[in-house]
Amino acid sequence: MDAAKVDLFIMTNSKYFEGHQLPLIRQRLLELDDSMWNIVQVLQFKDPTTSLIVSLLGGSLGIDRFIIGDTGKGVGKLLTCGGFGIWAIIDWFMIQGATREKNQLRLQEALSVSA
Template identity: 65%
Template sequence: MDISKVDLFLMMNAKYFESHHLPFIREHLIRLDDSAWQSIQILQFYDPSSTQVVSLVGGQMGIDRFMVGDVGLGVLKLLTCGGMGIWAIIDWFMIQGIVREKNGIKLKEALASMSKSLPNPDTNEQE
């Protein structure tokens, strides 16, 4: 893929990922074929800032965990009123990192599925 497209993608979406994921993402995006660019562009990521606000407002009810797909933890947090408030306070500081990690996992899975569907140029098929 074109390096300028990859750099533009990283510049526009860097806030959605942990900083230690960015070199891995850049390396794998460069290796992808241009036909996969459209699939990468339509991926939706969780916004860490909006999840932080939801955690501050509805953290005791587990809404922040439901937003990021942690249904089991969301139910547990709801039933315990945010761990009697302690878990809710801890999530105020940790939820942005959790969201960025989940976004990184989502993109890694998408990249892995796209690279499997593409033919491997290193293998020579002889019939």
């Protein structure tokens, strides 16, 4: 894939991934065929900041986990009222990293299915 397109993708989507993952993502995208650009462009990622806000407001109900796709953990938080509040507080610090990890997995799945 064209380096300019890859750099544009990295610049516009860097907040959705961990910083240490960006060089690996860039390398993987550079190895792709130009026909894959449309697939990469239509991917929608979850915003870690939005996940944090949702976690602060509705984390004890598991809404934050449902939003990022962790259905099992969302049900667990819902049934235990956020692990009696403890799990909800821990997620205030962990949800952004979990969101970025889910975004990385979404990108990997899209690239592996299309490759």
